[in-house]
Amino acid sequence: MSAVPRFTLHDSVHAPDTAIWYALPAGFTDLPLVTILATPGTPAAAQLHIALGPLLEAAPDAASRQALIAQLATAQQLLLALREIGTVHSSIGLHRDDTENGDGSPLLSLFTITWRDTAWAPRSFAAARAVATADHHTRVEYADLPCGPATLSETLRAPAPATGLPHPRGPLLQLHAHLPHPTGKRMAVLTLSTAAAARREEYRTLLRQITELVSFENPLEGEPGKARATC
Numbered sequence: 001m002s003a004v005p006r007f008t009l010h011d012s013v014h015a016p017d018t019a020i021w022y023a024l025p026a027g028f029t030d031l032p033l034v035t036i037l038a039t040p041g042t043p044a045a046a047q048l049h050i051a052l053g054p055l056l057e058a059a060p061d062a063a064s065r066q067a068l069i070a071q072l073a074t075a076q077q078l079l080l081a082l083r084e085i086g087t088v089h090s091s092i093g094l095h096r097d098d099t100e101n102g103d104g105s106p107l108l109s110l111f112t113i114t115w116r117d118t119a120w121a122p123r124s125f126a127a128a129r130a131v132a133t134a135d136h137h138t139r140v141e142y143a144d145l146p147c148g149p150a151t152l153s154e155t156l157r158a159p160a161p162a163t164g165l166p167h168p169r170g171p172l173l174q175l176h177a178h179l180p181h182p183t184g185k186r187m188a189v190l191t192l193s194t195a196a197a198a199r200r201e202e203y204r205t206l207l208r209q210i211t212e213l214v215s216f217e218n219p220l221e222g223e224p225g226k227a228r229a230t231c
Helices: 043-057 062-084 123-129 197-211
Strands: 028-030 087-096 106-117 138-145 148-157 172-180 186-194
Touching: 043 062, 062 087, 106 197, 123 148, 123 172, 138 197, 148 197, 172 197, 186 197
Parallel strands: none
Antiparallel strands: 028 087, 087 106, 106 186, 138 148, 148 172, 172 186
């Protein structure tokens, strides 16, 4: 008998402005954009200061503390760039390479959800059009998911040197899922990025599993106690 899946609900699952519901598997840690990118002097910035206090105090010396502060600044720069293009959620994924040929090493990934405004079109057409004119997208797959039509694709690239953002040691694999909203006027783009390009099949399967649980309607309404989505 298979075990019943267990889900932990985020507070935003009941927020009035929530427009998309989704579930993430174990191994992903939420990066709260509002707190990390908070304006100095605001309550959110104070929460960030409190959260980072023990970490900075645990640093063995001043040089280590400065290095941690510099890494945080780099992370804030990356997240700010994501928010400016419409990203509303980001999570860090940490998994072990336990595949048949894996060496057990940790694998890092970044999962994001970004909204893009689009000209109105039927959802099936919008899904097909999403990558039709995009450069460098490969392994394009059209799918009919519970939330509606979707297009999955892959890109392999490296950040441009002029961005000032950190560079991975090798090419960056990005797996995308384009999910047109029922209004036909915008699209949710789910992206899973990792430097572990050799594990593309496993990450593609992971993204497919995430997209299959996406909903544009609150799945908890009218069903108290039934937790199936994390927002």
